[in-house]
Every structure is written in C-alpha cells, then in structure tokens.
Amino acid sequence: MTEEALDKKAAALQAALELIAEQGFHGAPMSRIAERAGIGVGTIYRYFASKDDLINALYIEIKSRLTRSILKGYSEQLPVREGFQHLLDALVRYCVAHPAELAFAEQYENSPLITAVTRAELLRLFQPIQDLFRRALAEQLLKELPFEMIGALVYSSVTALAKLQLSGAMQLGDPRYETGLAAIWDMIKR
Amino acid sequence: MTEEALDKKAAALQAALELIAEQGFHGAPMSRIAERAGIGVGTIYRYFASKDDLINALYIEIKSRLTRSILKGYSEQLPVREGFQHLLDALVRYCVAHPAELAFAEQYENSPLITAVTRAELLRLFQPIQDLFRRALAEQLLKELPFEMIGALVYSSVTALAKLQLSGAMQLGDPRYETGLAAIWDMIKR
Amino acid sequence: MTEEALDKKAAALQAALELIAEQGFHGAPMSRIAERAGIGVGTIYRYFASKDDLINALYIEIKSRLTRSILKGYSEQLPVREGFQHLLDALVRYCVAHPAELAFAEQYENSPLITAVTRAELLRLFQPIQDLFRRALAEQLLKELPFEMIGALVYSSVTALAKLQLSGAMQLGDPRYETGLAAIWDMIKR
Amino acid sequence: MTEEALDKKAAALQAALELIAEQGFHGAPMSRIAERAGIGVGTIYRYFASKDDLINALYIEIKSRLTRSILKGYSEQLPVREGFQHLLDALVRYCVAHPAELAFAEQYENSPLITAVTRAELLRLFQPIQDLFRRALAEQLLKELPFEMIGALVYSSVTALAKLQLSGAMQLGDPRYETGLAAIWDMIKR
DNA sequence: CATGAATGAGAATTCATTCAT
DNA sequence: CATGAATGAATTCTCATTCAT
Known part of the structure; x- marks a missing residue:
C-alpha cells in the first residue's frame, strides 16, 4: 500500500x-x-469490505495500540509484583489519555458485531500479559483463580476506574486513585 | 390500565x-x-411514545426487578459484612439467572440512549444499597474510597463474574466462584 | 335520531x-x-361511513348554513340591483364572521375529495341565487356572460375580499371595503 | 450540479x-x-431535504415560470392600459396552457405548507407586476384601492376564468372570453 | 485509484377503521 | 348505542453499498 x-x-x-x-x-x-x-x-x-469490517479492524487497531502502549517499559525481567503495578497503572493512564478509544471499545464489546477472527486476534495481542499472569500464578502471588477470571476482574475494574476519572469525579494525581489501583491488586493477590 | x-x-x-x-x-x-x-x-x-421511550422504560424495569430481587432477604439489621455477602451473592445469582437482562443492560449503559430522567430514577432505586455502603464506611469496614468508586468497582466486577459464568467457564457451585466473590470483598475491605 | x-x-x-x-x-x-x-x-x-363522508357532509353543511344566512332578508321582490347588493354584502359579512368555514371551504374545494353527490347538492342550494342571476340577465343589467362565469367571478372576488379582511389588512367599516364591493358590481354590470 | x-x-x-x-x-x-x-x-x-422542502421548491419554480412567461413581451414602455391587457391575457393563457400548475398552486396556497421564506421569494418575483400597478395608480387609472386588494381581486378573477376554460365551458377564442377579461378590467379601472 | 450520485431495502411512526366490551 | 384499544398498511426518511466517470 x-x-x-x-x-x-x-x-x-x-x-x-x-x-x-x-x-x-x-x-x-x-x-x-x-x-x-x-x-x-x-x-x-x-x-x-463492509462497515462491519471497518469496525472490527478499528477494534483490533485500538487494542493493538493499547497493548503496545502498556507494554512499553514493561520487561519480563521485572519482578511480578512490579510488573503488575506497571501494567495496571499504564492501563488506566492509557484509557484516561484515550477516552474515545475507551468509549468505542465499551460499545463494541457489548454489541454483537464481534467476530471469531477478532477474538482470536485479541488473544494473540494479549500473549505477553497472559505470560505475566502465568508467572504470577506460578509464583503463587495470586489467588487460585482461572486466568480468564483474574483477567476479567482486573480489566473490568480498571475500566471502571478510568470511566470514573473521565466522568470528572477524580484526577490522575488524586491519592484515592492510588488507593483504587491498590484495591485492584488486593482483589487478586493471594 | x-x-x-x-x-x-x-x-x-x-x-x-x-x-x-x-x-x-x-x-x-x-x-x-x-x-x-x-x-x-x-x-x-x-x-x-417512541422506541427510545420503550428502551428507557425497559431499562428502568430491568433495574427495578434486579433491585427488588437482590433486596429480598436483605435486612438493614444484618451486620454489614453479611449484608454485603448477601447482596454480592444475590447480584451474581440474579445476573446469571437473567442473562438477557444483563446483556441488555450492558448494551444500554454503553449507548448514548440514557436520559436524565432515567439516571434520576436509577438513583432512587439504588437508595437501600447506598445506605449499606454508608453504614460500611461509617463502621470503617471499607477502604477510604468515594462511594461511587466502590460502587463502580463492585458492580463491574460482579458483572464480569456473571459474564464468565454465562460463557460456560464456570458453574454456580464451583468453589472458584466463592473465591471470586471473596476476591471482590478483598478489593474493597479495609 | x-x-x-x-x-x-x-x-x-x-x-x-x-x-x-x-x-x-x-x-x-x-x-x-x-x-x-x-x-x-x-x-x-x-x-x-368514513372520514371522506364526514368531510363531504361538513362541506354541504357549511354551504347550507352560508346560503341560509345570506338569503335571510333577501326577497325575490327586491329590485335586482338591490338584491345583488344585499347578497354580495351578506356573503362577505358571512365569510368574515365565519373564518373557519371559509378556510375549510377553500381547502376542500381545491382538493380531490369532492364527490358528484356533493356537487349536485350544491346546485340545489344555490337555486335562489341562480334565479337572481337569471332575472338580472333577463333585465339586461349584466354583461352577456354565461351564468357560471359570472358566478365564478363574483364568488372568487368576494372570497378574495373576505380573505383580505381576515388577514387584518382591512376592517368591515373601512370605506375601501365599500369600494371593493362596488368594484365587483362594476365587473359584472352591463 | x-x-x-x-x-x-x-x-x-x-x-x-x-x-x-x-x-x-x-x-x-x-x-x-x-x-x-x-x-x-x-x-x-x-x-x-424533505417532502415539504420539495413542495415549497416546486411552488417557487411554478410561480417563477409563470412570471417569466407572462412578462415575456411586456415592457415598461407600454402604456398602462395596454400593459394590463397584456398581463391579464398572458396570465389566463398561461394558466390554461398549464392546468397542472394551476391546480397545484390552488391546492398549495390553501394548505398550511407555505413557509415565510417562500412568501418572501414570491414578493421578489412579483416586483415588475407591482411596478405596473404603481404606475397605474399614479396615473389615476385605477380605483382608489390598496394595492393588495386590486392584486387579490385580479388574481382570483383570472384564476376563476382559467378554471372555467379548463372545465370545458369555454374556448380561448370564445368572444365571451374577451368579455370576461374586459370585465376584470372594469372591476379595477376608475 | 478515488469519487460521490444513485439506489432501494428497511426503519420509525401515523392513522383510518374495526369490533369486543 | 358508545367506546377506545388494537391493528397493519402506508408514509416519510435513512443509509450501506455499488458503479460509472
């Protein structure tokens, strides 16, 4: 092209x-x-090929940018706890910095537009993050919960935090923001 | 009528x-x-009056049924911790038992259809639950976080759990389900 | 009934x-x-029987009231010139006093709702007025024009005058109103 | 375009x-x-933009064609009497030659579809004709009546004549047609 | 390649008419 | 008789998609 x-x-x-x-x-x-x-x-x-195709491509693109961004500065060498801290923080920051992407993703994920291809692509993108979870589970840092469950709990919570910030209820520097992030860690840590 | x-x-x-x-x-x-x-x-x-009107009425109806259902068996006399346990559990149970309502609500909440009237109506419905949070905060059982934040974290997490169950990854009786609920409590407890 | x-x-x-x-x-x-x-x-x-039927009946009713009203005080004994004067004047007065009827009639007459039955009924109503025209023609007071033509010219002109008054451009007592009526007579008089 | x-x-x-x-x-x-x-x-x-828009545009177009047509061959140099004669004649001819436009205009003018914009546009179109009336009034050829009244009387009468012809009651060459036109002039001349 | 005019299936909404109560 | 809830055909308008230029 x-x-x-x-x-x-x-x-x-x-x-x-x-x-x-x-x-x-x-x-x-x-x-x-x-x-x-x-x-x-x-x-x-x-x-x-179609509007649906455009929207699915957009979703992949959005998620791709997101993972690329939050993986920046992350290294597999990092201790698990710090790795998590980094990712959670980067995730909220990214969502807050890109409200349109968050708003779009939320709408898309709850619509029946998503295709099998898109789902498969997503898994590929999230590979490094899965690896982190696996390491954490192996080190027995996390509760004995299935990977998908921890992922879902974390993602939905972070998203909820980001939406709160976007609604104007909280600023990034707000100490309660740190407390919120810590709360998410409390949820999954053993 | x-x-x-x-x-x-x-x-x-x-x-x-x-x-x-x-x-x-x-x-x-x-x-x-x-x-x-x-x-x-x-x-x-x-x-x-219109399709929008129908959908907003449906949303109110759904949320109304939901609150009525999860408040059944709940009493203000209950100790806070047990009260939470009851509500969390009832909430997941309700979502799992009414998957269509969950799916609809998720779509609606992320669409630009909500009206101010609907938002106001919602607050009214959630009054008893807010009261529980207030009691918990007063008793210093919860982290020092704003009410909306705790509510958002809990609701999004419970919903995430419910979706997992619906996807077939987990059964209601599964011990990991109990662990999941406990994790949510870990997130907000002081 | x-x-x-x-x-x-x-x-x-x-x-x-x-x-x-x-x-x-x-x-x-x-x-x-x-x-x-x-x-x-x-x-x-x-x-x-139907909405069309209602509207046609309304039209007949309107025209019936109109003719009854303008024929009040009119007598075949009156000299033709005075008879005309009376009818013209009564017609404008009626239209101005019943603006809704005028507005309805104008809309109806230009729509394709009118039925053959309605047309026939109209002719019957206008019989006495036709007679006046015939007398006038016989006395050679009017231009040598077909009856329908004089009728159409007079009716459309009177209606135009009435609409003007209703639009607020003129009052009933206005001297130009008299001049206007006289003009209509000038149009048809020999 | x-x-x-x-x-x-x-x-x-x-x-x-x-x-x-x-x-x-x-x-x-x-x-x-x-x-x-x-x-x-x-x-x-x-x-x-809408059906209303289409209909209003159609009305403007119709009236525009009408004025363009009847102003063809008319000149401000013409003596007032002849100018009138020309316009009246051209107007009837146009209406008779374009019965659909007449029928449409009659329906439109009696409906509540007219917009302020359309009214303003109409005034612009009729400027040259207004000028003729003004000349005639200045030369004291016409009765002392307001401009709108003369306009309304003339337009409604001409339209009535045209409808008669269209109904088949009269042909264009018919001598009574000439008499009809003369009658309209009699109505407004001093 | 890029364009946007043209299209018509499909969506929301209205309303004359019917008929069970 | 009177009523008005129920109906669905008909109406206006939108929008994804195509294709000639």
Whole structure:
C-alpha cells in the first residue's frame, strides 16, 4: 500500500472512532465517516469490505495500540509484583489519555458485531500479559483463580476506574486513585 | 390500565429485551418486537411514545426487578459484612439467572440512549444499597474510597463474574466462584 | 335520531371544521376530531361511513348554513340591483364572521375529495341565487356572460375580499371595503 | 450540479407537480413521485431535504415560470392600459396552457405548507407586476384601492376564468372570453 | 485509484377503521 | 348505542453499498 493509501485508511479509522465514541453507532453512518475523514465514501470500500469490517479492524487497531502502549517499559525481567503495578497503572493512564478509544471499545464489546477472527486476534495481542499472569500464578502471588477470571476482574475494574476519572469525579494525581489501583491488586493477590 | 393492556405492554417490553439481548439494537426493529410480542406494531405506540421511550422504560424495569430481587432477604439489621455477602451473592445469582437482562443492560449503559430522567430514577432505586455502603464506611469496614468508586468497582466486577459464568467457564457451585466473590470483598475491605 | 345523537353528530362536524381550518387536513386525524368533539372515535363512525363522508357532509353543511344566512332578508321582490347588493354584502359579512368555514371551504374545494353527490347538492342550494342571476340577465343589467362565469367571478372576488379582511389588512367599516364591493358590481354590470 | 443531476431534480419536481395536480397531496407519496420520475426514492432526498422542502421548491419554480412567461413581451414602455391587457391575457393563457400548475398552486396556497421564506421569494418575483400597478395608480387609472386588494381581486378573477376554460365551458377564442377579461378590467379601472 | 450520485431495502411512526366490551 | 384499544398498511426518511466517470 502506498503511503497515501495508508493515510486514507487511517483517516477512515480515526473518523469512525471519533464519531462512534461521540455519538454511538447510530451517529456514525458511512457518509459521515467519509466526510470527517476527508475522503470519498467509495474510498472506504477500497480498504474495508463492509462497515462491519471497518469496525472490527478499528477494534483490533485500538487494542493493538493499547497493548503496545502498556507494554512499553514493561520487561519480563521485572519482578511480578512490579510488573503488575506497571501494567495496571499504564492501563488506566492509557484509557484516561484515550477516552474515545475507551468509549468505542465499551460499545463494541457489548454489541454483537464481534467476530471469531477478532477474538482470536485479541488473544494473540494479549500473549505477553497472559505470560505475566502465568508467572504470577506460578509464583503463587495470586489467588487460585482461572486466568480468564483474574483477567476479567482486573480489566473490568480498571475500566471502571478510568470511566470514573473521565466522568470528572477524580484526577490522575488524586491519592484515592492510588488507593483504587491498590484495591485492584488486593482483589487478586493471594 | 386493564389487565390485558398490561399484558401487551409487558409483552412488548419482554420482546424488546430478548431481541436486543440476542441480536443487539440493530436486530430489534419495532416490527420484529411487535411480531415476537404477538401484537401489532401500532399497539406498541399506545404504550410508549417512541422506541427510545420503550428502551428507557425497559431499562428502568430491568433495574427495578434486579433491585427488588437482590433486596429480598436483605435486612438493614444484618451486620454489614453479611449484608454485603448477601447482596454480592444475590447480584451474581440474579445476573446469571437473567442473562438477557444483563446483556441488555450492558448494551444500554454503553449507548448514548440514557436520559436524565432515567439516571434520576436509577438513583432512587439504588437508595437501600447506598445506605449499606454508608453504614460500611461509617463502621470503617471499607477502604477510604468515594462511594461511587466502590460502587463502580463492585458492580463491574460482579458483572464480569456473571459474564464468565454465562460463557460456560464456570458453574454456580464451583468453589472458584466463592473465591471470586471473596476476591471482590478483598478489593474493597479495609 | 335522538337529540343526543344529533348533538354528537354536530360536535363531530364542528370539531372537524375547526381542526381542518386551523391545521389543514393533515392536522385533523379522526382521533383528534373525536377528542375535541368530546366523543369516542367509534362514535363518529355511527354517523359517517368514513372520514371522506364526514368531510363531504361538513362541506354541504357549511354551504347550507352560508346560503341560509345570506338569503335571510333577501326577497325575490327586491329590485335586482338591490338584491345583488344585499347578497354580495351578506356573503362577505358571512365569510368574515365565519373564518373557519371559509378556510375549510377553500381547502376542500381545491382538493380531490369532492364527490358528484356533493356537487349536485350544491346546485340545489344555490337555486335562489341562480334565479337572481337569471332575472338580472333577463333585465339586461349584466354583461352577456354565461351564468357560471359570472358566478365564478363574483364568488372568487368576494372570497378574495373576505380573505383580505381576515388577514387584518382591512376592517368591515373601512370605506375601501365599500369600494371593493362596488368594484365587483362594476365587473359584472352591463 | 451536473446536467444529469439537474435532470433528476427536474424530474422529481415534474412528477410531484403532476401527481398533486391529478390526485391531490394525498395521492402523491414520495414513493409514487420517485416512480413517476423514474428515479429512486433516496435520490429525491439528495436534492430536497424533505417532502415539504420539495413542495415549497416546486411552488417557487411554478410561480417563477409563470412570471417569466407572462412578462415575456411586456415592457415598461407600454402604456398602462395596454400593459394590463397584456398581463391579464398572458396570465389566463398561461394558466390554461398549464392546468397542472394551476391546480397545484390552488391546492398549495390553501394548505398550511407555505413557509415565510417562500412568501418572501414570491414578493421578489412579483416586483415588475407591482411596478405596473404603481404606475397605474399614479396615473389615476385605477380605483382608489390598496394595492393588495386590486392584486387579490385580479388574481382570483383570472384564476376563476382559467378554471372555467379548463372545465370545458369555454374556448380561448370564445368572444365571451374577451368579455370576461374586459370585465376584470372594469372591476379595477376608475 | 478515488469519487460521490444513485439506489432501494428497511426503519420509525401515523392513522383510518374495526369490533369486543 | 358508545367506546377506545388494537391493528397493519402506508408514509416519510435513512443509509450501506455499488458503479460509472
């Protein structure tokens, strides 16, 4: 793909992200996505087979950016406890810094748009994080709970924290924010 | 309203619930809701001013049933710790027993459909639960966190547990289920 | 028909008249007509076979009241010129005094609702006025024009005058009103 | 707009004109308008924001064609009397030659669809004709009546004449047609 | 390649009419 | 008789997708 083509594809994804985050799926017809992206409607169909395809690609992209960002500065060499601390913190920070992505993801995950392909792709992305969990379980730092359960509890809690911050109820520097993060750790630690 | 009228109104709500839970908002046009409810499309409009109105009414109804159900057997006389235990347990049980309601609520809460009226109504419904939190905070059983934060952490975690059970990963009797509930308590207890 | 039945029938006609005059045909669904008439929707169908039937009956009723009113005080004994004067004047006065009827009639006459039966009924109502025209033509007071043409010219002009008054541009006592009436006579007099 | 686009827009207007003239507003749903225009329903909405918008645009277009047509051959140099003669004659001829436009205009003007914008646009179109009236009033050729009154009387009378011709009661060459036109002049001349 | 006009299936909503009470 | 709840055909309008330019 040429650089220009990449630009247009990215513009379409970004426009869809913003519109869906701001107005929900109903407020994001293809025509408006194209308009905000500054490209033609037809052009979108050169890069995505359908609207569903666009949205699934957007989700993968979002999750990919998220994992890339929170894994930055993380190393498998880090002690498990510190690794967790890093990831939790990075996760909340990322969500707060990218509210549109959070809003989009929440809507998407609760809609029946998700495909099997998307689910598989997600697992791949989360591999390093799974590894951390496995290490933690092996070191008996965590409660004896299945991996998916810990993941679900942590993810939903962090997301809840991020939403609170976005609603304006709390600032990042707020000491209660630290307490909140600690609470999440309390939940899963043995 | 006559009994038959109440039946039709309830049938419309139930049909909408099922369809939205199963297929999302896009899979629930008024025509299909009417069809599944076994009534005419026009009839729905005798009871709800618009589709938005129907959906908001449904959400209130769902939350109302939920609170009524989990408050059954709960008493303000109960010690705080037991009160929590009861509510958490009842909440997961209710969500697992009413998967369509959970699926609908998750979709609705992440959509831009909520109105101010609905939000106000919700607060009213949750009053008794708020009181429990206040008691717990007063007795210094909980971490020093704002009420909304504790509520959000608990609700999102319980929901996450319920979804896990629904996905088939776990049964109600599973010992890990008890551990999961305990983990949620660990998160918020001082 | 009992007296009460006549009341309901009249109430339906009156409600339809007002609604159509105020908001046009689109603003006058049967449900609203019934509501304003203070009766049930079904009741209207006891007196009128359909909405079209109701509207046609209303038109006949309107025209009947109009002719009855303007013929009051008119006598075949009157000299033709004075007879005309009387009728023209009475016609404008009636229209101005009954703006809803004028508004309704204008809308009705330009719609394709009118039936052959209604047309025939109209002719019957206008008989005495036709006679006046015939007398005038016989006395060679009028231009040699076909009866329908004079009638159409006069009716449209009087209606135009009445609309002007209703629009607030002119008062009944205004001297230009007299001049206007005289102008209409100038149009048809030989 | 490309030529083809203009074609479609014009086709929609023409189809709406014919259907409303023939069957009234009730006989002209968007689907039928599109069908007769030989275009898709959605296409109409590319050119008109709503059905109301389409109808108002049609009215402006009709009146614009009408004024353009009757002003052809008219010159401000013409003596007032001849100017009137020309306009009256051209007006009847136009109405008779374009019965659908007459029928549509009559229905529209008596409906509550007119917007303020449309009214303003009309005034602009009728400027040259207003000028003629002003000249005539200045030369004391007309009765001392307000401009609007003369305009209303003349327009309604001419329209009445045109409708008569359309009903088949009279032909254009008919001497009584000339007498009719003369009668209208008699009405307003001093 | 990019575009956006054109399309028509499908969505929400209205309303004349019926009929059980 | 009177009522008005119930109905579904019909209406307006939207939007994902196509395809000629």
